Amino acid sequence: MLPRTVVPGCQTRGVAVGERVGAGAVTGAEAVLAGLDDEQRAAAAAVRGPVCILAGAGTGKTRTITHRIAYGVHSGVYTPEQVLAVTFTARAAGELRGRLSGLGVGGVQARTFHAAALRQLRYFAPRVLGGPMPELVENKLRVVAGAATRHRLTTDRTSLRDLAGEIEWAKTTLATPDDYPARARAAGRETPFEPAAVAAVYASYEQAKQRDGTLDFEDLLLVTAFALEEHRDVAAEVRGQYRHFVVDEYQDVNPLQQRLLDAWLGGRAELCVVGDPHQTIYSFTGADPDYLLGFPDRYPDAEVVALERDYRSTPEVVGLANRLIGMAPRRAGLPSLRLRGQRAAGPEPRFVEHPDEPTEAAAVAAACRALVDSGVPAAEIAVLFRINAQSQVYEAALTDVGVPYVLKGGERFFERPEVREAVLLLRGAAAGRDDGTPLVTAVRDVLASVGWAEHRPPPGGAARDRWQSLSALVDLAVDLVAEQPVLTMAGFVTHLAERAGAQHAPTVQGVTLASMHAAKGLEWDAVFVVGLVDGVVPIAQSLVRPEAVEEERRLLYVAVTRAREQLTLSWSLSRQPGGKRPRSRSRFLEGLAPDTGTRVRRPSPRRAEVVLDGAAAELFERLRAWRSATASAASVPAYVVLGDATLQAVAETRPGSLAELSALPGIGARKLEMYGAEVLAEVAATTSR
Ligand code: ATP
Numbered sequence: 131m132l133p134r135t136v137v138p139g140c141q142t143r144g145v146a147v148g149e150r151v152g153a154g155a156v157t158g159a160e161a162v163l164a165g166l167d168d169e170q171r172a173a174a175a176a177v178r179g180p181v182c183i184l185a186g187a188g189t190g191k192t193r194t195i196t197h198r199i200a201y202g203v204h205s206g207v208y209t210p211e212q213v214l215a216v217t218f219t220a221r222a223a224g225e226l227r228g229r230l231s232g233l234g235v236g237g238v239q240a241r242t243f244h245a246a247a248l249r250q251l252r253y254f255a256p257r258v259l260g261g262p263m264p265e266l267v268e269n270k271l272r273v274v275a276g277a278a279t280r281h282r283l284t285t286d287r288t289s290l291r292d293l294a295g296e297i298e299w300a301k302t303t304l305a306t307p308d309d310y311p312a313r314a315r316a317a318g319r320e321t322p323f324e325p326a327a328v329a330a331v332y333a334s335y336e337q338a339k340q341r342d343g344t345l346d347f348e349d350l351l352l353v354t355a356f357a358l359e360e361h362r363d364v365a366a367e368v369r370g371q372y373r374h375f376v377v378d379e380y381q382d383v384n385p386l387q388q389r390l391l392d393a394w395l396g397g398r399a400e401l402c403v404v405g406d407p408h409q410t411i412y413s414f415t416g417a418d419p420d421y422l423l424g425f426p427d428r429y430p431d432a433e434v435v436a437l438e439r440d441y442r443s444t445p446e447v448v449g450l451a452n453r454l455i456g457m458a459p460r461r462a463g464l465p466s467l468r469l470r471g472q473r474a475a476g477p478e479p480r481f482v483e484h485p486d487e488p489t490e491a492a493a494v495a496a497a498c499r500a501l502v503d504s505g506v507p508a509a510e511i512a513v514l515f516r517i518n519a520q521s522q523v524y525e526a527a528l529t530d531v532g533v534p535y536v537l538k539g540g541e542r543f544f545e546r547p548e549v550r551e552a553v554l555l556l557r558g559a560a561a562g563r564d565d566g567t568p569l570v571t572a573v574r575d576v577l578a579s580v581g582w583a584e585h586r587p588p589p590g591g592a593a594r595d596r597w598q599s600l601s602a603l604v605d606l607a608v609d610l611v612a613e614q615p616v617l618t619m620a621g622f623v624t625h626l627a628e629r630a631g632a633q634h635a636p637t638v639q640g641v642t643l644a645s646m647h648a649a650k651g652l653e654w655d656a657v658f659v660v661g662l663v664d665g666v667v668p669i670a671q672s673l674v675r676p677e678a679v680e681e682e683r684r685l686l687y688v689a690v691t692r693a694r695e696q697l698t699l700s701w702s703l704s705r706q707p708g709g710k711r712p713r714s715r716s717r718f719l720e721g722l723a724p725d726t727g728t729r730v731r732r733p734s735p736r737r738a739e740v741v742l743d744g745a746a747a748e749l750f751e752r753l754r755a756w757r758s759a760t761a762s763a764a765s766v767p768a769y770v771v772l773g774d775a776t777l778q779a780v781a782e783t784r785p786g787s788l789a790e791l792s793a794l795p796g797i798g799a800r801k802l803e804m805y806g807a808e809v810l811a812e813v814a815a816t817t818s819r
């Protein structure tokens with residue numbers, strides 16, 4: 131229940147704050163402005179009336195709004211409880227609250243649209259809905275499934291997710307079931323069924339919720355807006371409570387959220403919005419940057435501020451970001467939004483091409499290891515990819531080098547439902563009789579029953595995500611069999627359990643693994659933007675529509691502008707070692723990255739072609755012999771001890787200490803503890819002779 135004090139008559143409080151701030155607090159207010167440059171200060175000091183900051187990445191938009199709120203509070207113009215700052219993710223809202231409390235401001239509501247709506251509706255439900263707050267739909271897919279069945283549609287988990295996605299899009303763009311077919315066609319939506327069928331499911335879905343007396347997340351916003359629009363007393367109370375509104379990342383507001391914002395405002399203009407049209411990355415879910423761009427027209431007396439100085443990134447990173455977005459078609463009327471780097475010079479961004487994804491991941495993991503060893507906190511490093519399915523290979527590579535990681539905005543590989551299901555089935559197969567089927571074939575057979583197929587499904591949607599997860603398991607089997615031809619299903623399942631165990635280890639501080647979408651608004655000292663191949667960035671399903679390709683370019687812009695100092699962009703020509711489907715690097719890198727000459731499709735070099743010199747070859751053989759003995763003593767397959775690639779790296783680099791050894795691929799903390807001393811002894815034995 132909303133605490134009573136949150137919707138108070140505000141008179142007494144306003145007076146009290148005015149008195150509390152008094153003359154002495156002015157210093158505090160001035161001190162708040164001192165941390166800003168002239169343009170930022172102009173925006174922050176304009177505490178009354180409409181303000182719009184339209185500026186590029188890293189120019190201090192988020193910093194300016196937090197300082198503006200702090201200035202408003204410290205100078206006595208705002209009562210903290212009357213300020214509502216909204217943003218789009220719970221993490222961003224938490225970040226706002228954290229920054230505000232750092233500026234000595236408590237009591238300001240910094241929430242997502244959903245959280246703010248939920249809080250208000252809980253309070254007003256008896257009045258506007260005639261009863262307690264309805265339950266929220268916990269399992270949307272179940273309700274969608276019921277609606278689909280009613281229309282005799284055959285669905286699976288994937289098409290259900292896509293159906294739910296369409297219903298969400300319709301609701302956030304305020305399209306009714308009747309509107310949906312025409313709107314979906316006009317917007318070029320790729321619909322899982324005929325638009326008319328989707329509309330029918332949408333209508334039944336709404337009826338089902340009404341029958342059950344439940345609300346989904348979109349209803350939450352819609353009903354709250356409705357409560358304000360239709361109930362004068364509710365509007366008076368909410369508008370009496372909230373008098374100053376701030377929206378961060380406003381380029382990503384959708385029509386439904388805008389409707390709620392308008393309802394909160396009730397015609398008032400106490401609104402500050404900040405955003406960057408070049409960072410619009412949610413158009414596919416209904417976001418519309420025109421609300422930001424049209425703000426000065428809607429509020430002709432608005433203070434419109436442009437910021438150019440980029441305080442986040444080195445001039446080298448800023449230069450790359452400018453060139454990248456400079457290649458986008460110019461939108462008429464859009465200011466240039468060119469960034470000017472303010473920080474000291476740093477290293478040039480690196481562009482690295484790899485033969486295959488495991489090599490790319492191993493190189494990124496090794497670089498992370500080196501950064502951590504050189505004193506960069508793991509939490510100041512991020513690896514950003516386009517789709518969550520790409521995280522698996524990086525999870526594994528970081529595990530191999532013993533660098534902890536945290537996964538943002540996605541599930542860990544071994545926790546994904548399709549992977550858990552697959553692992554269970556593989557375990558079942560391992561428990562059965564071994565009929566001599568080669569491992570890779572057996573794995574493929576098992577995974578075929580849960581959605582894996584030889585040919586990848588058409589791009590887009592959940593089917594492809596699922597296929598990619600399952601495919602990662604097949605690839606792993608292929609890799610392991612290359613190292614260990616006699617590997618059995620039981621050995622494979624043991625290996626999966628070992629990996630899952632290592633990756634589930636709780637991590638407090640780690641390298642961030644995140645999708646480019648989840649990275650918005652954040653920053654790190656070192657950023658690796660990986661997997662930059664055409665068909666992934668831009669993603670294949672975007673290629674049919676130029677405006678969708680441009681959204682992908684903006685996504686890459688968001689990714690590169692997260693880096694404070696070190697930025698590495700990489701891609702690999704093939705998915706698997708020796709893979710037969712060489713790919714070309716992202717089209718967005720043309721004109722940015724040096725020409726590698728390898729864009730022509732050609733087979734990738736194989737890892738196995740590395741030739742060891744005499745001494746290294748001798749050590750390699752010695753290590754293999756040690757591995758065989760160790761493996762048989764422990765009754766495990768040899769690869770469970772250490773892989774060939776690791777032995778090869780040991781033979782080539784001859785580590786002299788546990789620290790040096792731990793920097794090599796395939797040596798995680800556990801391996802180091804179990805085998806480190808023995809491996810070093812083998813190295814020493816050949817070195818000393
Ligand atoms: P994005 O578009 O990525 O959300 P932003 O415009 O919101 O970026 P901020 O996150 O507010 O940018 O600022 C980027 C970084 O620059 C932060 O570390 C911030 O503290 C710093 N910064 C911004 N303005 C200044 C300033 N005037 N002096 C010093 N540092 C600043």
Ligand code: MG
Nearest residue numbers: 191192193651
């Ligand atoms: Mg920001």
